[in-house]
Amino acid sequence: MKLYSSPTSPFARMVQVVLLETGLQDDVEIVPVATSALSSNPDLIAVNPVGRIPTLVRPDGPAMFDSRVICRFLDARAKSGLYPDSRIWEVLTLEALGHGITESALAMAYERKLRPAEIRWDLWMDKQWEKAARGLGSLETRWMSHLNGPLNIGQIVVACSLSYIDFRHGDRGWRRGHESLAAWHAEFEARPSMQTTRPAE
């Protein structure tokens, strides 16, 4: 299988962390592609009409996207228990919260990197950050017991999301007021799967 990916994409990183945590890394070749909201990659569009990464190309079935589908597929293939039946709705909601925070952080990065300076909209970026910050507050006050439990997909997604905020929005100082979350993240980031997949320009 081939994974269309990028070393800076938080969503592609979630898949790569799952590959390492499930031991499936040798089943998948990582294919780096340059793509952005303004310039889609033709090889990618050929298999994923919306032209986003990550996309998984399989020899025995149609290409698969997005990251949530790919992560669940890999977990089922490896039978690794990242989606435990007994807590499935909590884990999926935690996963969705991590995705929501990441989407806001990515939207802010696009606004800053892609939009010409003269039409950049600071209010819109601040409103995206408010969404992310409310998500961080919820993680700190409501989700720590799930983050501290056995490894699940929600933890992987949240960890990649927080690391992406560090990567693109370090100036926002997200750790302030989120000390439990920050301590959890420091520990989670030390995992070999996180160290191996650190984002790089």
Ligand SMILES: N[C@@H](CCC(=O)N[C@@H](CS)C(=O)NCC(=O)O)C(=O)O
């Ligand atoms: N919901 C998707 C989001 C994927 C996504 O937005 N990927 C970005 C890179 S981080 C991308 O491919 N952007 C190019 C574009 O929007 O055309 C997922 O979970 O995989």
